[in-house]
Amino acid sequence: MAVAINAKFSLVAVGMHGGTVEYANLPSEEGLTPKAQSLEIPYLYNKEKLGPHGWAIWSVGGRCLAWGSGVDGEVDSEKFQDAFMYGMRDLFWVPGNFELVTLAHSASNGTDGQLFVLPFAKSATTAQHSPDNTQYAFLQMDDRVLVYRGTDQPDMSVINPESDVWQRIKIPQSYLSANWPIRYSALSADGRLIAIAGRRGLVHYSSTSGRWKIFADDRQEQAFAVRGGLLWFHHVLIAAVDVSKTYQIRLYSRDLELSNQNVLHREVMNSPVVILSLVDNSLLVYTADNTLYHYLIIPTADTIKLHLCGSINFDGVIAAPSAVRVLSWMIPSAQKQLGDPTDDLAVATVLMIVGGKLVLLRPRKSGDQEVKYDMQILADRIEFCWIHLRGIGTLENSLWGYDGESIRVWMNALAIESPSPVDAVNLEPDYVKESVNIPLDFYPLSVLMDKGIVIGVEHETATRSNLPFVMFRHVTSTHLFLHHILRFHLESNQIKEAVLFASHYQHLVFFAHALEILLHSVVEEDATIFRDTDNNELSITPGILPTTVEFLDHFDASLDVVVGCARKIEMTLWPRLFDVVGNPKTFFEVCLASGRLKTAGSYLLVLHNLEQLDSGCGDAIRLLKSAIGSRDWQLCKELLRFLRSIDDSGDALRTAVAETGLLTMDDGETATVTKNS
Structure with missing residues (x-):
């Protein structure tokens, strides 16, 4: 044992x-x-x-x-x-x-x-959990860091597992030899600046120039140690440091050489810093004496400085300050738009992970106008979380937490109801159920909000008969989250919100694929509900297929989505699908009239399997004529093969060739199409 x-x-x-x-x-x-x-x-x-x-x-x-x-x-x-x-x-x-x-x-x-x-x-979040470290997938190794660059690539490169989208950056050996192991890594908001801190000192790197900056004077480097973290504010590096048994927050410029003479600002603290966090231009500092400080970062003409706005002590609320791993806050929209930033601390809902518990600290004013906090535990065993203060559409102020199995999303965490008093007999906390649950079969590192994708990695092991050792490698994995969020809205009958949310992503090349995943899951669930009804079993959740179809009608891709889904589900589900969606013959005519010939070809297959195709194959011949007119020879081949497959006698194929005049055309390419078919 x-x-x-x-x-x-x-x-x-x-x-x-x-x-x-x-x-x-x-x-x-x-x-x-x-x-x-x-x-x-x-x-x-x-x-x-x-x-x-x-x-x-x-x-x-x-x-x-x-x-x-x-x-x-x-x-x-x-x-x-x-x-x-x-x-x-x-x-x-x-x-x-x-x-x-x-x-x-x-x-x-x-x-x-x-x-x-x-x-x-x-993941760099294991040492320091900051918003920018979760905005990009950011990995640390013993002597290097890896930054995911898929956000800078075309959409298809992001979801292609074969794309090598990791930038590998070696840490200077001169720094490692004196300050190993690495304790903190920090990435800037744009992913271009990196800061590293080991046992003593710090170094930083720019991917634009490809250069590291280190202290020229070893004595200055060895005189302090980073404790509490590193953050980038644009080109300024914020570091919480211990110096000769004193505690400071230092500001360094990326544009200046590293030296004590080039420190932009020093803020002396009364206690060691546990964690730093940056929200817009507000710096949050949580210290070992259980105090949260709020600073505003104020640029001046020739430097930058910190302005202390206020502080609050969490004695009686947080039992173990050293267990705090994540710190952020959410400001009510009225205060954010109209209020004085120096008053944010009095109205902010503070977010923390304490040990493994994801907690919200809600402010309330007592009779003497003193601000006190009520703790609400959302979940346990949370490894790390993201908070999207400026999320897309309804994702603003959404909270995302990973618990080892799935990502749990609380929509608009500011609106979560306050906790009920804990029963004196049952001390078990009343956790708050998430709005959306996203199961994953890999380990997530980042949420690409603008692309609707969760990025992560998984481990692979490989052996070869001619090699005496095993090979390990990490594989980049992705998961679309759009359909999960859309289902949440549709199950709540929030079609307007779903359309607004989806409209932010309709420019993506895989948008139709995401809608197809949504429809596929809804159709499968709907079939289960109908089977339960047939067996006289009461279904707890009403089907959302009609609501989903109404939502899809707002997008041009809906015709492709419906037929794409139909071709991937069991044919036994087609009658129910098209009973709700509409007559596939109507969709075929719409596609043919609007020039969406490939989609019309897919509906032709559906009509055949539903036995709605006319006996003379007139629909197929009309589509073939349009394909010839558009010189879409690949579609012509597929249509001719289709006609041959549905009529072993060959009469349908001969009729189509005769009516379209394929054999009499002088176009050599067309003649080849006919011959090959």
């Missing part, structure tokens, strides 16, 4: 003799008994099945990130050297937690137990 504690996430894990791991939250001050969860090593070929032995890496939310319980039969067992794949006797993390040192069991070829060092890439 083995025990490990993660104070940062308030977790304790116990390794059992049977090979499982039991992990739970640390006991709370309220006396709650934490509920343990069990983790088991997945099977070699399927992580949904369990294996008899091996190893696995889980996130704190219970997501299995990597595992090994042997290798497949292709390797030469006599020459294979990576014995750790069969199991480990012991292991530990190297300082910085970028490398795992393992002591492997003795190999089958007789080799004694060996030490292996496995390198890992981590």
